[in-house]
Amino acid sequence: MTLLRGRAGAVTASLIGFLFFVEFVSGVLQGFYVPLIPDLVDYLGIKDADFNIFEGAQLLLSALVVPILAKLGDMYGHKRILLVSTVLTAGATWWLAFAGDFTSFLVAWTLQAFYVVWLPLEIALIFDKGRRSGRAASATRKAAGLLIVGLEAGAIAGALGSSAVFEAFGGPDALGSSVVPTLMVPAIAVTLVFFVILFGVPESEPLPGRSLDWIGFSILTIALLLITSGLTFLKFNDDAWWPWALIAVGILAFWPFVAFELRQKDPAIDIRVFRQANMWPVQLTAFLIGISLLGAQAPLATYAGTDKDALGYGLGLGSGTISVLIGIYLISMIVGALLFPLVSRSRTPRFALIVAAFLVAIGYLMFIPLHLETWQVFMNMVIAGLGSGALVGAMPAAAAAAAPRGQTGIASALTNTTKTIGGSFASSVFAIVLAIGAVQIAGATAGSLFGYYLVWGICGAGALVAAVLLFFVPKLAFADAEDPDPATASAEQVVAR
Template sequence: MTEPASVSTTPSPLRGKAGAITMGLVGYLFFVEFVSGVLQGYYVPLISDLVEYLGIRDADFNWFEAAQLLLSALVVPVLAKLGDMIGHKKVLLISTVLTAGASWWLVFADSFWVFLAAWALQGFYVVWLPLEVALIFDRGRRSDTGASQTRRAAGYLVVALEAGAIVGALGGARVFAAFNENVTLTLMIPAIAVTAAFFVILFGVPESTPQPGRRLDTIGFILLTIALLTVTSGLTFLRINGPATWWVYALMVVGLLLLYPFGRWVLKHPDPAIDLRVLRQPSMWPVQLTAGLVGISILGAQAPLSTFAGTDPANGFGLGLDATERSYIIGAYLVAMIIGALLFPVVSRRFTPRLALIAASVTVGLGYLAFLVNNTTAVGVTLNMVVAGIGSGALVAALPAAAAAAAPLGQTGIATGLTNTTKTIGGAFASAVFAVVLVLAAGQAVTETASSLLGYLIVFAICGGAALVAAASLLFVPRLAFGDVAADEALIDAPR
């Protein structure tokens, strides 16, 4: 039986009524998210050159990624909550200043530890998308179609993000060559871009309306930070030190146990760091769970996919593609994400946001499960990635918008921010587990070729299975959740 279409079936333009989401606002944030994409893509082709410039080993670069991952998991909830308290634009500006400062620090960093500190601090950009979606939704509350407008605007922001990633990945190496392989001059480009983003936000983006009488739950955030730091550190050290290191498991168990006192505290607090009562609502917990489960593939599967595509077929599997050829597959995946981000609001309008979320999750699952039977040709692998990319792009845009629509007044920022945090934790979990799976599979199978192929198939199966579990969890969401009427009801039912 087909679900009824959502109440708002006629798309309203992103302009017009006073207080509505305008194309100008979306355009300014489009630029900011484009810069975010550039930051994520620009340094990738330069990794080997940065390793040589700093005089370190290739493996040492893992510490840069780990440090930024840890910082992003820790700062997003706090900054998102501050956005609800003092205004999302103010916190967006603060995070942009910190990102710009770290980007300029990278320009002059010439040692491992200095570069590590600057690289980690540059990770403040991860809060941009949640804050932008929260700011857009706050603006849209003043119109009758805020939720649907937010979905469309979020789709455009993901287009900007992925377009920036493509431009950054393609441009990093070319800028490096144009500057005669001068690292200092090459690293100035992203620093200039982030600086420009600050002024775009300052002069082009209006402030949201914070709720009066709010206060920061300092103890709650300290407890949450310690728990997240312990869990993500354990996952990071598991990936770096290997599965034989016993204490990493103890570290993760301690981190999980620390969530208990955090939960006890926030349930008693009048304005908690994270409102668990809101989080357990059927329109919220499946969204957060989906973000974590899909983070497994979006953030955790990229390295295994790259190494699989680069493996010499003489080993019995793999595609034997060089770096340039692998970049074509990555490019196809990013373009597919753009398509998915643009398709999601269309499908939501034709059916319901709930059905569109389920369809996107199933699409991700099918794309990765297809690797189990279709992994011997570049065309086949690219097709798998395109299918997964369409679903992934839809979810990257949809999940923050869905969380915003489900959140009560005054908790939009923390709700959207949590989708980023859970996605990051899912990615950290996947990176560690996938590294263990590939090592254990190599040591337990009959032959080296079979063992390695088995490990990759397990990775793909985990990604596909996690996405299908996410789709199943979304069945618990009320049928008309995340629509414009649901958003209005969230305003009415907000706790006073």
């Protein structure tokens, strides 16, 4: 039985089911540790601020390794690299469970970043599987929506389940004996993922005669390392000039990278493809949406918890109600992910992308006039969540549809890398904006209202620019190929009938 097309070579329901489980576990990894952070801080004997180092290191490694692993997937098979990344993630997650000091926990947490490549590899694998049917683009969009449902459902389950598991093993009163068995739960889940992929997921068909452009990837790695490390250092040295210098040098490093790649027969990244009108707006959209998707969540949580009676703004919500807010936001992302392929089918994929970007813009810009009541914040988050959920799965799927055969993995992965850089940039800038406002106005840990205005305005403006950029995409881009022959139905032919 097939899920999306009743002919040989179609994407099957069983394949989507197996990959749904993989993304569910990915979501568990993203949500499981968050409620445990205060207890992990006590367990490791560190300060609250030190935990930001873990997050920054993991984001840094993911930005570096995801493009390389995705390219290896294009070369040797996406399932094979998916298995390799799962083994590395499982090893890091087991290590994390038994890490009892800051250094070992930092290394294990950082190495866990290999799971970030799962979704781009899955998108590429699904696109390759659907290529023979001539419905690769629409099949990938539908499958991507379901995978995002699995991702967000896993995040909700992880966030809710971790506290329950922790309490079942003794909780804070038995900190020394409860942390290890609690952290073994995600390790077991990732181990199961390996066997699900091994026995349930078919391999893609890589093009023969490929080579890995080590020089190109080395230049790219150096550039990304400079940019992401500069953004990380910026959070802790907001009054220093040298983090900005690192970022500037990293950006300038893309000049020799592009010049070198244009001369290569099999480049790390095919610049000619990324200059096409159906590709560069998608990659820039990923960066701009990353600003709100990855950078705005912490400011929103702190705003929701700010005491309105003391400062005149904020909601004064407790941790339980903030969790409900986050849960509603994640549910709205699930709805958005499910609606995207339906809107794409009734109109065009480009239209659905533009609508999703406008929803994110509207949701965050509405915070500026509407932020004093709890229902207003919930409403704004739902609107932004609908657009964000659609874009999370749509961007890698659109990039895969726009890429030629043999480059679907790297194209999908780069949407994740640009999204991560956008989120890192926003996180650093927002931390500086709110910290400066806190000193000048509140004299405490809460950010100023003007700082929050800037956060919401930047998020909304970024999404608005993304929506405008998507108008430059050809009207009928990302639709299905007309020819079902696998020899000719490449992604280069993904245009509407």
